[in-house]
Amino acid sequence: MAGKDDLKLLGVLLSPFAVRVSMALSLKGVSYEYVEEDLSNKSELLLKSNPVHKKVPVLIHNGKPISESLIIVQYVDEQFVDHSILPADPYERSIARFWAAYFDDKVFPEFYGMVKAKTVDEREKKMTETFAAIGQLEEAFAKFYEGKAFFGGDSIGYLDIVLGSCLFWFEGVRRVYEVEIISSTKTPLLAAWAQRFGETEVAKKEMPDADKVVQYLHNLHGTATK
Template structure:
């Protein structure tokens, strides 16, 4: 009997893309169910009644929500290249940096690029957070070492979305001069097949971002996690 694997997501969401990267790393066949984030389907609300957000992975009728939780589930459920380290300390550190990206970096980078008020202060705060990631990379190819791991996947917003946002807004937050290691990491990250197969088309993402721009204030990150 074939497995049922469905991903309820949105092509423009970095959180949704994270799950696709993990599924592709493991070679899992899945059906992508595109959600309208402004008119969520009854199935999405049924499968994630607590947060009512994408992404949601449906595996043989059982729903799993929250991108970081889903990625760990994928890693533990399917064979293939490991996403989390085997060593307990390294696993804890991977979770730490993933939480750091989710709770600190993404919102700060978004604000720095879009904010019209106190932008210098926002850029300084975001740069400090990106500096912590730059230092964590050290001389590694990926945050996970020689291959993509949990932290790399969690940083997909920095690896793909942030560059496009900077292009739209003219912000100069993440540059080769300021963050050479992060920029080298981005090049390596985007060259991986599992990543390239998961990323939304540039034109689609551009429309996705522009749809969330409000004249009076910076837009909020898409309602997903």
């Protein structure tokens, strides 16, 4: 990396969206300053950098802010050429983008709805919807990626980062609710992928501890930490 790059990442520890950006920068071997935001008291820098959504992550590159994790990861890939994150082939790239958007539009909202659910009935409904949504991803893996170690091929790429950034949340939810979002029985291809993903250097370095999610869930629902 040229010495001229000044990179600042605004994030919060438990944001899988911010973790995506850390993972992308880590894959590229790019150094950056991480700034932990307080979402109950957002900084002027965050409000000024992402005035539309006022959300993390924001990557500020040489003073210029970029928002929305999927867009930031693509930006990082285009800006820093070492270790491509998106596939080179335009069709494969479109497939990776399709499933990344699918994850954010369909899987994550159901999953987060389950996390936030206030009643058992609501949680079970959201759980069923999460399973249905993740089932489509299992089918996508079989159709487009079977035989590959990662969505990115031999090494992790765009879709790996998008899905992989949520694995610590899935683990936290497993510990608290005893529900496996990705399991060897229902989604065997994704379960094997998740195992491989967890063993990568990037995951070991950038994935927050699932204990933090456990703590968050207990605080959210006012229950004692086990």
